[in-house]
Amino acid sequence: MKNLRIPAVLAFTALSIFSCSDEPKETPxxxxxxxxxxxxxxxxxxxxxxxxxxxxxxxxxxxxxxxxxxxxxxxxxxxxxxxxxxxxxxxxxxxxxxxxxxxxxxxxxxxxxxxxxxxxxxxxxxxxxxESSVTYYKATRGTDYGIKYNQEDAAKLLKENWSKHPDNLAILYVINSSDKAFADSIYDAKLASLSAKEQLVEEDYSNLITIYNVKKDKAALDSITPIITAKYPKGNQAQRAFYQKIYEAKNLEDKEAIAAEFEAAGGVPSSYGNYMYSDLAQAELAEGNIEKFKEAAEKISAATNKASLYNNVAWNMAEKGENLELAEELSKTSLDLVDAQKSDKPDYYTQSQFEKNLASTQAMYSDTYGLILFKQGKIKEAIAAQEDAVADRTSPDVYERYVQFLTADEQYDKVFEKASEFVKKGKATTKTKEYLATAYANTDHDGDFDSYLSGLEKIAHDNALAILKKEMLDEEAPTFNLKNLNGEEIALADLKGKTVVLDFWATWCGPCKVSFPGMQKAVSKYADNENVEFLFIDTWESTSGEARQKGVSDFIKQNNYTFNVLMDTPKEEGSREYDVVSAYEVEGIPTKFVVGPDGKIKFKAVGFDGNTDGLVEELDMMIGLASGQ
Structure with a gap:
């Protein structure tokens, strides 16, 4: 074969063309x-x-x-x-x-x-x-995605760039957290500028409300609220004021009068207006006014708010076994409203996030619908609804209801299959295991049930332990000194050498309170173990001072909890920002931390899945791993 020879000039030209066509415009x-x-x-x-x-x-x-x-x-x-x-x-x-x-x-x-x-x-x-836009996002939303942005660094950069966005009060709020003097000077200049204007527009009033809220100037807020309510009844701030009035109203007649005032002023519900009508609807229902409840609910403009109201009301009725026909009607409507939202994506979701959120909401509402149908004796319809519920849920109580319905329909083969699966996943309640025992006895199986169940539970335990080992942390735990309900000062540093479980909670937090029977079981289990301490840190309360202390103390006493409750300290009087919860970068409650004997955080657990026994077992494993066992 002959070698192909290309003239030098031609070869260079070809190479140049090839290189230029593939070279990026700039370095990636x-x-x-x-x-x-x-x-x-x-x-x-x-x-x-x-x-x-x-x-x-x-x-x-x-x-x-x-x-x-x-x-x-x-x-x-x-x-x-x-x-x-x-x-x-x-x-x-x-x-x-x-x-x-x-x-x-x-x-x-x-x-x-x-x-x-x-x-x-x-x-x-x-x-x-x-720079400011990106920094603001990372400082305010970054923790949702694992980003840790030092708030002082964020405030410093935003302050340096302030001249590029001198009217952005959202950004100024971040600066205020680290440099209050600088922020106050801007707020005061803004107030002076607004005071000099002959006539204020709606945006000006919104800015005033933002500033007065930051400065905690209630008198000034109270003085402009009637003005903005009268001038802009359809605006967000006016609706917020009406909602606040309805929320604080002591009786139904006052709530009805406030709603009538809102409508007379030309207000059309959106945002806070929807919350206002939701509050009114629930007040009507509490008095047994079914038709007025429906009237108020129909005035809610957002399908999301209306569906949530109907589902919550239907669930409460189902739990009590009351008004089941009405509950079924409301529950079915809530599901129809969710289905109607599929083409109405909010800006704060991606499309996939929106679809996932809708699926989760639909599953939750299907769980309500299934329970209502079951309590009416509509077993097969209840099973169909519950199959929609378990398709997207991992909550053990939802799984429990599913196998309960299947057991009632004597579908023992399916109960055996599904309940076994839930036990292996570590998502089975005590009742789920009882339904599994019933199915085991009514199907063709050799051997002892207790041995079979123990085998499944071992699989669940081993899997959970393997996951926990992978999730184990080794981060320095922020130190703190807080007083408990008895006035005794507790210092985390004094507990070094022990394994410490911290549980951040508040009296208004539903999931916190639902988790407490399980936490009490854990506290009782370790009561005689001098190497393990449980501390329940109350935070983010809406009340302060003596009222907060009394509310927390009464809650603990009324429920006979033996918790050592510490009172987190607000950053300043009346603030909803608290020192220790901020130091631990908690985004939602309940959140638990397990601190090892070396003073380092070994585990962080957010939320509660409803499984009391599972909570105790998970804490057992965390405490064991944190203690080096």
Missing amino acids: LTIGNLEISETKPSPGDSLKLTYSAIDTITEAFYVYTVKSSAYPVDLDLIKDGERFTGGLKIPDSADGLIFNFKVGEDYDANDEKGYSVNLYDTDGEILPES
Whole structure:
């Protein structure tokens, strides 16, 4: 074969053409596991993305910021070996981008720094709002996705960039948390500017309300509320004022009068107005006024609010076994309302998040519907509803009701299959295990049931233990000194050498209170173990001072709990921000921490799934692992 020889000039030209066509316009930007096709992207640009991950990506979306607002959008990524590729077109209105990737069960937050990108103009200069917009998002929403942004650092950057957004009071609120003097000077200047205006518009009143709320100036708030209510009855602030009045009203007649005043002023419900009519509807129902309840409920404009009201009312009726025909009607309507929302996505969800949230809501409402049907003796219809409930739920009590309905219908083979599955998953209540025993006795099985059940429980225990070992932390626990209900000062540092369980809670928190029977079981179990301490930290209460102390103390006494309750301290008088809950970066309650003998956080658990026995077993495993057992 002859060798093909290409003239030198021709070879060079061909090589040059090949290289130019494949060379990117600029060097790609690399942030952790993410590579972006442009280092200085601009609004309107199309970007190519490459994300490296060993495990499966279970969620991927980006957020584009517009000043202090944020809009999430799903990312459609394609797997290519150990990489995932995709792209997006930056919206023209955007000034910043944040990328969020969930790998397996956890968000990859790039060592807690996040994946954030500033945007630039056509001259390669950073957009004026970009740094502040991205920082504001990371400081206020970042913890949801594993990002830890020091609030003082955030406030410092926002303060340095304040001249680029001098009217953004949302951003000023973040600055206020670290530099109150600077924020106050801006608030005072804004107040002076508004006072100098001959006539105020609705936005001006909204700014006044924001400022007076931050400054806790109740007298000033009370003085402008009647004005904004009269001038802008359809506005959010006016509706908020009417809702506050209805909420505080002592009797039904006063609530009805306030609603009539709202309507006479030309108010049409939205936002707070929907809460107002929900409150009125529940007050009517409490007095047995069914038709007036329906009238008030029909005035709620948002399908989400109306569906929630109907489901809550229907569930309460089902639990009591009262008004089951009405409960069925309301429950069915709540499901129809959820179905009607499928084309009405809010801006704060991606499409996939919205669909997942709807599916979860539909499952929860189906659980209500199933219970109502079951209590009316409509067993097969109840089973069909409960199958919708368990399709998206992991709550043990929902699973329990499912096998209860199947047992009532004598579907023992299916009870055996499903209940066994729930036990292995660690999602079985004591009642679920009893239904499994019934099914075992009514189906063809050899051997002893207790041995069979023990085998399933061992699988569940071993799986849970393996997961906990992977989730184990080793972070320094913030120290604190708090007083308990007896006035004794408790210092976390004094408990070093012991395993300490911290439970953040509040008297208004439903899931906290539902979890307490399980927590009492755990406290009683370890009562004689001098190496384990339980501390229940009361926080985020709406009352303060003696009223808060009395409310918490009365709640504990009335329920005969033997908890050592510590009172978290507010950052300032009347504030809803508290010291210890903030130090532990708690986003919702109940939240539990298990601190090992070395003074380091070993576990963090948020929420309660309704399984009392499961809670005690999980705490057993956490305490054992934290203690090095």
